[in-house]
Amino acid sequence: xxxxxxxxIGRHTRRREQTRAKLIxxxxxxxxxxxxxNTRINEITDEADVGFGSFYNHFDSKDAIVGAVLEETVAAHxxxxxxxxxxxxxxxxxxxxxxxxxxxLARSDPDWGWLLVxxxxxxxxxxxxxxxxxxxxxxxxxxxxxxxxADERLAxxxxxxxxxxxxxxxxxxxxxxxxxxxxxxxxxRLLGLSAADAAEVAGRxxxxxxxxxxxxx
Amino acid sequence: xxxxxxxxIGRHTRRREQTRAKLIxxxxxxxxxxxxxNTRINEITDEADVGFGSFYNHFDSKDAIVGAVLEETVAAHxxxxxxxxxxxxxxxxxxxxxxxxxxxLARSDPDWGWLLVxxxxxxxxxxxxxxxxxxxxxxxxxxxxxxxxADERLAxxxxxxxxxxxxxxxxxxxxxxxxxxxxxxxxxRLLGLSAADAAEVAGRxxxxxxxxxxxxx
Numbered sequence: 001x002x003x004x005x006x007x008x009i010g011r012h013t014r015r016r017e018q019t020r021a022k023l024i025x026x027x028x029x030x031x032x033x034x035x036x037x038n039t040r041i042n043e044i045t046d047e048a049d050v051g052f053g054s055f056y057n058h059f060d061s062k063d064a065i066v067g068a069v070l071e072e073t074v075a076a077h078x079x080x081x082x083x084x085x086x087x088x089x090x091x092x093x094x095x096x097x098x099x100x101x102x103x104x105l106a107r108s109d110p111d112w113g114w115l116l117v118x119x120x121x122x123x124x125x126x127x128x129x130x131x132x133x134x135x136x137x138x139x140x141x142x143x144x145x146x147x148x149x150a151d152e153r154l155a156x157x158x159x160x161x162x163x164x165x166x167x168x169x170x171x172x173x174x175x176x177x178x179x180x181x182x183x184x185x186x187x188x189r190l191l192g193l194s195a196a197d198a199a200e201v202a203g204r205x206x207x208x209x210x211x212x213x214x215x216x217x
Numbered sequence: 218x219x220x221x222x223x224x225x226i227g228r229h230t231r232r233r234e235q236t237r238a239k240l241i242x243x244x245x246x247x248x249x250x251x252x253x254x255n256t257r258i259n260e261i262t263d264e265a266d267v268g269f270g271s272f273y274n275h276f277d278s279k280d281a282i283v284g285a286v287l288e289e290t291v292a293a294h295x296x297x298x299x300x301x302x303x304x305x306x307x308x309x310x311x312x313x314x315x316x317x318x319x320x321x322l323a324r325s326d327p328d329w330g331w332l333l334v335x336x337x338x339x340x341x342x343x344x345x346x347x348x349x350x351x352x353x354x355x356x357x358x359x360x361x362x363x364x365x366x367a368d369e370r371l372a373x374x375x376x377x378x379x380x381x382x383x384x385x386x387x388x389x390x391x392x393x394x395x396x397x398x399x400x401x402x403x404x405x406r407l408l409g410l411s412a413a414d415a416a417e418v419a420g421r422x423x424x425x426x427x428x429x430x431x432x433x434x
């Protein structure tokens with residue numbers, strides 16, 4: 001949206017956006033209640049109280065609406081992490097906090113966790129929505145001489161893939177309580193910190209959330 | 218199959234196994250030719266020349282047969298890596314070779330690579346089929362004092378998740394030629410090697426395949 005465009009938004013556009021928002025909200029509710037696999041498109045349109053056909057005016061497939069649900073919530077989590085870490089000087093600690101946040105989220109909000117880790121879309125959505133945050137944090141650490149990586153893109157993919165797998169391990173109930181710390185430790189080593197530095201940074205107390213973010217799940 | 222069981226396999230059982238093998242082989246062909254998403258179950262049964270209904274005597278869903286195709290081929294790749302690495306003394310190098318093998322496979326056999334990284338089943342299949350190999354290699358490295366990890370299960374998940382994400386990056390054409398070396402370098406650091414050791418081990422020449430494994434894709 002350009003600031004130059006001053007045309008008022010027409011009733012049609014407004015209604016269209018409302019329908020889309022209703023569908024996303026309905027999908028989020030149903031996915032959390034009964035899982036993505038058990039949710040059919042007609043259940044989403046019923047819950048949203050819109051006609052079945054109008055689903056396809058907004059989304060190509062169930063995967064597409066899963067993507068939209070994730071996109072919204074991932075961005076909100078990214079903003080929450082930004083708020084939490086704004087007082088932290090060490091870029092390595094910022095990365096540590098972000099990874100620990102998501103690993104812990106798999107425990108505190110498993111519905112959302114499953115949404116993120118289970119689907120094919122998750123890789124692309126995670127990359128699109130979290131990528132910019134992760135890229136910025138990594139670049140800061142490299143500039144500060146804290147991280148040493150030969151290829152930023154590969155380092156982002158590897159650490160993101162590790163995070164999704166560890167989140168899944170938490171969701172499966174296969175990992176210990178301190179999985180967040182141990183995972184952050186591994187990622188920091190992967191990004192070039194010495195074993196001693198990685199363990200020290202990963203073990204620092206988590207910062208408090210600045211403001212209690214509305215649960216975006 | 219126990220060696221003690223000497224009962225002859227009945228005609229019914231034999232035919233059942235043949236049908237299952239035909240379905241898996243047909244699915245493998247179609248997945249490679251047109252992708253998993255574009256392959257319908259009736260196309261698999263047509264290609265296998267069996268009745269549509271008999272699919273469900275063997276598999277619950279398309280995902281189930283994707284899992285079966287992957288299981289077969291992942292095990293074959295695991296055996297190929299074992300053969301390649303049997304002369305290598307350093308357990309860190311064995312892990313490096315295994316990771317590089319799969320990253321390179323994403324480039325040399327992208328159909329198989331997509332099969333592995335795209336689907337929800339891939340996580341469970343990769344864990345079930347590759348897990349035992351990976352666990353054994355990790356344990357060797359820990360016993361030899363080469364790796365230092367606080368939690369073996371978490372280290373396996375993190376390094377496996379990193380590998381799948383890097384394979385996907387290769388499939389997307391987003392990574393450089395030497396992605397295998399850079400990825401192995403990161404995994405070795407994650408597993409506790411110093412930066413210098415990790416770079417040295419990851420950069421060693423790949424061993425030749427002992428015998429040209431039949432392409433299991």
